[in-house]
Amino acid sequence: MTEDIIATVAVTGNEAAAEAMRQIDPDVVCAYPITPQTEVVQLYAQMVADGKVSSEFVTVESEHSAMSAVIGSAAAGARTMTATSSQGFALMWELLYVASSYRLPVVMTMVNRALSGPINIHCDHSDSMGGRDTGWIQIYGEDHQQAYDNCIQAIRIAEHMDVRLPVMHMYDGYVISGAIGPLVMLPDEKVRDFIGPFHAINPLLDTKRPVTVGPFDGLHGWYFEHKVSQNRAMDRAFKVIQDVADEYAEISGRHYGLLDPYRLEDAEIAIVVAGSTAGTTRTVVDKLRARGVKAGMVRLRVFRPFPYEAYAKALEHIKVVGVLDRADSFGAQGGPLFMEIRSALYDNDPRPQVLPFIYGLGGRDIFPDNIEQAFAVLERAAQDKKRTSTERRYLNLRED
Amino acid sequence: MSAAKKPRWDVSDIDTWGPDRHELGATIPVAGNSEDFETGGWRSQVPVIDAKKCTGCMLCYFYCPDASIIIENGKAVGVDLKHCKGCGICARECPADAIVMKTEHKE
Numbered sequence: 001m002t003e004d005i006i007a008t009v010a011v012t013g014n015e016a017a018a019e020a021m022r023q024i025d026p027d028v029v030c031a032y033p034i035t036p037q038t039e040v041v042q043l044y045a046q047m048v049a050d051g052k053v054s055s056e057f058v059t060v061e062s063e064h065s066a067m068s069a070v071i072g073s074a075a076a077g078a079r080t081m082t083a084t085s086s087q088g089f090a091l092m093w094e095l096l097y098v099a100s101s102y103r104l105p106v107v108m109t110m111v112n113r114a115l116s117g118p119i120n121i122h123c124d125h126s127d128s129m130g131g132r133d134t135g136w137i138q139i140y141g142e143d144h145q146q147a148y149d150n151c152i153q154a155i156r157i158a159e160h161m162d163v164r165l166p167v168m169h170m171y172d173g174y175v176i177s178g179a180i181g182p183l184v185m186l187p188d189e190k191v192r193d194f195i196g197p198f199h200a201i202n203p204l205l206d207t208k209r210p211v212t213v214g215p216f217d218g219l220h221g222w223y224f225e226h227k228v229s230q231n232r233a234m235d236r237a238f239k240v241i242q243d244v245a246d247e248y249a250e251i252s253g254r255h256y257g258l259l260d261p262y263r264l265e266d267a268e269i270a271i272v273v274a275g276s277t278a279g280t281t282r283t284v285v286d287k288l289r290a291r292g293v294k295a296g297m298v299r300l301r302v303f304r305p306f307p308y309e310a311y312a313k314a315l316e317h318i319k320v321v322g323v324l325d326r327a328d329s330f331g332a333q334g335g336p337l338f339m340e341i342r343s344a345l346y347d348n349d350p351r352p353q354v355l356p357f358i359y360g361l362g363g364r365d366i367f368p369d370n371i372e373q374a375f376a377v378l379e380r381a382a383q384d385k386k387r388t389s390t391e392r393r394y395l396n397l398r399e400d
Numbered sequence: 401m402s403a404a405k406k407p408r409w410d411v412s413d414i415d416t417w418g419p420d421r422h423e424l425g426a427t428i429p430v431a432g433n434s435e436d437f438e439t440g441g442w443r444s445q446v447p448v449i450d451a452k453k454c455t456g457c458m459l460c461y462f463y464c465p466d467a468s469i470i471i472e473n474g475k476a477v478g479v480d481l482k483h484c485k486g487c488g489i490c491a492r493e494c495p496a497d498a499i500v501m502k503t504e505h506k507e
Contacts, residue, residue: 103425164424202427210431217426226426228419 011183013176014039016144017083017109019183020151022047023191026107027078027198030058030069034088035121036173037111041083063088067095074104075213077203079155081106085173086113086127093131099166100135100230102213103201105158106166108136109151112275112326113173114362122363123173125274126327129303129336135230137167137237138304140274142260144181147171149254152186155195156244162236164201172276174363190251234305241302258307260299261314263289267296269378270315272341273324274300277359277366281324284371295375300337308344315345319382320353322374324395326360334358334392353381353388359395370395409433435483439466443486446504449476453498460490460499 011019018040021029029048031041048057058073060066063084073080084092089110099106110128114120128138137157141150150169158167171177186194202211217223238258245256260278263285264270273281278299288295298314315321323342325335332339334356342354357374360366374395381388409430423429456474468484469476476498491499 101425102427201424202429209429212428212431213425215426215428222414222417222422222426225417225419225422229422229424232419 006184006186008182008184010180011144012039012178012180013144013147013171014111014178015043016148016181016183017111017151017171018043018047019185020148020191021081021083021109022053023186023188024079024081024107024152024155024195025053025192026055026081028056028058028070028073028080029082030060030066030073030080031082031084032060032063032066032088034063034085036113036123036177037083037085037088037109039177040109040111044083063091064095067092067099070106070108071095071099071102071104074099074106075102075203076205077200079159079198080104081108083109083111085111086115086121089127089131090115093134096131096134096136096166098214101226103164103230103233104166105155105164107151107154107158108166108168109147110168110170111173111177112170120362121173123175123275124326124361124363125170126361128168128170129325129327129329131168132304132336135165135234136304137163137165137234137241137302139167139169139241139302140300141169141171141176142276142278142299143171143176144183145254147176148183148185149248149252149256152191152194153241153244153248153256156247157237157241159198160240160244163233163240165230165233165237170275175276184252186252194248194251237305238302238307256301258302258310259314260301262297262299264296264298264314264318266294267317268294268319269322269375269382270296270298270318270320271322271324271371271374271378272298272300272311272315272337274303274337275326277324277326277371280366280368281371284368284375287368288372288375293375293379295378303337303340306340306344308340311341311344312348315341315352316348318352320355320378320388321345322355322357322378324357324359324371324374326358328358328361328392333390355381355388355390355393357393357395358397364396366396411436438482439485440480440482443481443484443504445486445488445501446481447479447484447486447488447490447499448502449478450498450500451475451477453496455496455498457495459493459495463489463493465489 114124154167249255323338338356461469466483468480470478
């Protein structure tokens with residue numbers, strides 16, 4: 001784009017992410033195609049072939065190799081990106097921890113899809129939610145625009161010297177990745193100026209200053225201290241994520257926070273939800289508000305680090321919070337988001353009730369009616385003098 | 401370049417370092433420091449060299465996986481005990497039977 005024209009274009013979510021990657025033009029992309037992420041890698045490979053980007057595209061034979069190549073590339077001193085989904089993400093597993101512990105500022109586009117089995121290619125969040133303890137920053141997008149905006153911001157967050165951690169940004173498989181939606185792109189130069197040049201720390205390719213990356217830490221070494229160092233970087237990431245979002249707002253006009261509240265100020269009941277279902281939930285909130293129900297919503301944006309203080313404050317006046325998880329944690333008290341929210345609100349006085357809902361596993365549809373049912377449970381709980389059971393409630397499950 | 405002129409990474413008090421003082425990502429930011437990793441503590445047997453029997457063939461020197469055989473005037477005269485792991489390869493390979501392994505009694 002040579003002239004400074006901001007036009008809305010119709011793209012798939014994957015096209016939005018691939019366009020963000022084109023404008024970032026990283027030194028290296030190492031990736032393997034997997035449904036529903038395939039289009040991202042395919043489009044990027046075409047951009048490389050057409051000379052639209054200068055990236056070295058490393059085709060690999062698996063996602064385990066993709067993440068290994070990403071680590072090698074980033075340690076060598078290159079700005080490096082990748083993309084995956086579901087089983088591919090699972091195959092990257094052991095290397096995800098290596099990337100974060102080496103403090104490599106890699107950015108990964110993650111298109112959410114269910115994990116086998118039974119084999120299923122549709123959207124839920126069990127892939128990325130399973131990776132919540134890998135030491136990667138996690139940012140969840142809602143729509144096409146956020147697939148693009150989060151990808152660009154992720155570069156700045158990962159590479160910030162207070163952070164230096166890998167970042168994965170998510171959007172929903174099919175619902176966003178394959179469906180067409182609106183996107184407003186920034187001019188190429190603005191993105192280039194925003195992300196700035198890449199500064200490598202201790203790069204392996206600096207032959208004048210040789211270093212060893214990934215050495216054995218000794219039999220009684222400093223592993224413990226390095227893990228604490230990673231977590232301190234996560235703590236510092238709260239401010240960096242917000243600062244980067246604020247700076248991004250100046251060039252884009254689009255504002256992002258650690259979380260995304262909707263009609264929450266005077267709400268009595270509220271739903272916390274991630275991904276594309278936030279859009280459906282907003283319409284239900286509006287419908288309930290028109291009926292006089294004091295309903296609100298918070299869309300999850302940042303999951304790692306988890307903004308527990310921001311949630312404790314945002315939800316302090318809510319009587320009953322319903323948490324909609326699109327992933328389950330088998331044998332736990334609820335889904336992963338439920339457990340975080342409930343823990344974040346534990347020290348609040350008065351302490352809101354927090355109820356777990358599971359929805360959309362394996363791409364099961366979630367309709368406005370299902371969300372209304374969830375709000376109805378919250379309404380009843382708010383009126384009940386006793387505390388309501390925290391058993392899981394399933395939305396749009398076929399019951400016996 | 402002599403060892404003294406190399407930029408060294410001073411880790412003499414690393415046991416007192418907290419999480420913020422370590423190099424990002426556990427990287428070792430200098431090269432040529434494997435000699436700082438003292439592996440002699442792993443040893444249970446120690447090679448003892450009989451200088452009178454040594455023919456100066458240097459096989460012990462070439463076989464030693466830790467470069468711990470000390471050579472002076474073409475003959476084996478001693479062992480770098482900071483790095484010798486006591487594997488016994490030198491004693492096995494010596495064609496003049498000039499090296500024997502003895503159990504090391506540590507304090």
